[in-house]
Amino acid sequence: MRGALLFIAVFALSMLVIPMIAVGYPIEEPADLALHSPQSPQQESQTAAVWPQQAAEEALDAPQMPPELPVEMEQVQESAESTSVLLGVEAFRVLDESTGEIHTVSVRDYVRGAVAAEMPAVFHSEALKAQAVAAHTYALHHHRVQMEHPDPELKGADFKADPSNMKVYITEEKAREFYGAKADQYWEKVCAAADSVAHLVLEYEEEPIVAAYHAISAGMTEDASNVWVGSAPYLLPADSEGDYLAPDYETEEEFSYPELKRLLLAAYPEMDLSGQADTWFGEMERSASGYITAIEVGGQVLHGSEVRTVLDLRSHNFEVVDTGSSFLFVVYGYGHGVGLSQYGADFMARQGADFEEILANYYTGATLKQVVLPQ
Numbered sequence: 001m002r003g004a005l006l007f008i009a010v011f012a013l014s015m016l017v018i019p020m021i022a023v024g025y026p027i028e029e030p031a032d033l034a035l036h037s038p039q040s041p042q043q044e045s046q047t048a049a050v051w052p053q054q055a056a057e058e059a060l061d062a063p064q065m066p067p068e069l070p071v072e073m074e075q076v077q078e079s080a081e082s083t084s085v086l087l088g089v090e091a092f093r094v095l096d097e098s099t100g101e102i103h104t105v106s107v108r109d110y111v112r113g114a115v116a117a118e119m120p121a122v123f124h125s126e127a128l129k130a131q132a133v134a135a136h137t138y139a140l141h142h143h144r145v146q147m148e149h150p151d152p153e154l155k156g157a158d159f160k161a162d163p164s165n166m167k168v169y170i171t172e173e174k175a176r177e178f179y180g181a182k183a184d185q186y187w188e189k190v191c192a193a194a195d196s197v198a199h200l201v202l203e204y205e206e207e208p209i210v211a212a213y214h215a216i217s218a219g220m221t222e223d224a225s226n227v228w229v230g231s232a233p234y235l236l237p238a239d240s241e242g243d244y245l246a247p248d249y250e251t252e253e254e255f256s257y258p259e260l261k262r263l264l265l266a267a268y269p270e271m272d273l274s275g276q277a278d279t280w281f282g283e284m285e286r287s288a289s290g291y292i293t294a295i296e297v298g299g300q301v302l303h304g305s306e307v308r309t310v311l312d313l314r315s316h317n318f319e320v321v322d323t324g325s326s327f328l329f330v331v332y333g334y335g336h337g338v339g340l341s342q343y344g345a346d347f348m349a350r351q352g353a354d355f356e357e358i359l360a361n362y363y364t365g366a367t368l369k370q371v372v373l374p375q
Contacts, residue, residue, distance in 0.1 A: 086203050088371025092139050095157035098164045102157045105169070111136050112194040113169035118213075119342055121179065121186035124349035127342070128193035130358040133368070134340050135169075137201040137211040140371070144208060202359060202366040204234050209366050214335025215342050216246045218317040220289040221362065222337035227291075227305060234366040235338055237289045242347020243333060251314055253329045260311075260327050264298060267310045271298035277327070281320050291317045291337055305336070339363065 091106045105113070114135035115128055123131075143158040154160065161168030166178070175190070176183040202209045210232060212224065217240040224235035243249060255263070257277045264271055273280055282296030284304075292304025304316030314334045321328040340362040348358050356368065 085372045086201060086206070086208065086369040088140060088201070088373060089143055090373055092143060092159070093157045094169075095154055095160045096164075097160050097162040097167070102155060107136065108195065108198055109172075110139060110169055111198050112191050113163070113171060113175070114139070115194045116175040116178075116187070116190050117163075117166050117168060117170045121182075121190055123342075123346040125189065125193045126349035126353065126355045126358065127345040128190060129197045129355035130340065130345050130349075131213070131342065132194040132197050133200050133202060133355065133359060134211040134213050136198065136371075137203075137208045138213075140201055140208040141210055197355065199370050200368050201371050202234075202363055203369045204232075204366050209234050209363060211363065212336070212339030213342060213362075214333075214337055214339065216249055216315075216334040217243045217337050217341040217344060218290050218315065218333035219243055221339065221341060221344075222287060222289045222291050224338045226287045226289075226293050227336050227338055234363045236364045237287075238362050238364065240341040240344035240347075240362075242344045242351075243341055245347065246334075246343035248314075248334070249332065251331045253311065253313060253331065254323075254326050255311065255329070256326045263310055267306075268298070268300060268302075271300050273298045278322055281322075281327075284320075286317075289317075289337065290332070291315070 089107065091104050092110050094103050094105050094110070095101075096103060111132050115132045118135060119128055119131045121128075139159065146154060146158050150156070159168070163170050163174060166174065170178070172187065175187055179186040202211055210224075212235060219239075219241060221238045221240055223231070223237050225231035260280075261273050261277075265273060280298055284295040285293050287293050292307070294301050295304060295307060296302075297307065304318070307313070308316040308318075311329065313329055314331050315337060317332045317337065319330040321330065340359070345358045345362070348361065349355075353361075359366070359368070
């Protein structure tokens with residue numbers, strides 16, 4: 001695909017959709033974006049960051065994040081008013097994972113539903129706008145990929161979603177059901193934000209970018225090349241200090257020696273865990289953002305994402321503590337850490353940043369373009 005930068009999510013194939021990537025939104029953890037090359041026969045859901053159900057009700061009534069930290073941002077290369085145009089579409093064809101049906105969803109309805117599914121309505125409107133642009137861009141990117149390299153598993157659709165389980169996007173009816181007594185207020189806010197930027201997407205080298213996003217970074221986002229095969233100049237580490245203030249930024253998961261041994265051997269039968277538990281974990285390597293890129297476990301070297309998958313951790317930025325009878329995993333952030341951080345975006349907005357500044361911070365060098373419909 002000319003100009004497109006595509007990836008293979010070699011570490012996300014066994015991950016269930018969740019965060020990436022929205023409060024309440026699915027009960028599972030945020031789904032890591034599955035970015036595939038056109039040659040890949042597999043297509044996973046591209047939900048970026050959704051949040052656990054138990055946090056939904058709390059988040060919808062949560063107080064605004066306090067403006068405690070300074071934020072510095074770069075302006076986008078071009079303003080929305082002065083930018084040139086990029087060819088868009090009137091609607092997306094979405095394969096419903098629950099029913100197997102393909103639905104044609106207008107861009108307006110899709111962007112609205114994606115914001116409602118992926119980000120709490122209590123977030124700042126500028127953060128909601130940034131999420132809307134990212135979701136629209138990601139969908140358009142997948143449309144372009146399927147036009148040139150159709151995936152037979154999608155049956156002619158652009159991508160998969162599961163609206164009934166609030167994954168990727170939801171209908172107005174589902175959103176109102178979720179919002180409950182505040183349905184009118186929250187739906188109006190989401191629609192106002194989404195509609196105001198529905199004509200904009202992010203591009204790089206004349207193509208819509210892979211606008212990855214996640215729930216909470218570990219304070220700095222991750223370079224895509226440390227998570228997926230390939231690289232993209234617009235998915236580089238970015239400061240996201242507001243994430244330190246996010247609820248459950250730091251979490252802990254504890255596994256007894258027998259339990260951990262069972263889980264690891266079930267995933268990696270050739271792993272050698274015959275010795276004392278204090279010998280199971282060896283050296284580890286981290287990226288500049290702190291995410292684990294290599295860790296020795298039972299004589300094998302794994303990527304941090306692989307350990308995360310096996311143990312169902314919230315991210316692959318973690319510390320391993322041997323307590324003498326168990327291993328305690330102290331985990332930072334939520335999601336794969338690439339691209340826009342949703343909590344970080346909300347924090348930036350509450351410091352006065354607009355959606356363009358938020359997008360410029362998380363997608364280095366990407367440019368806002370107005371989309372036009374084909375003649």
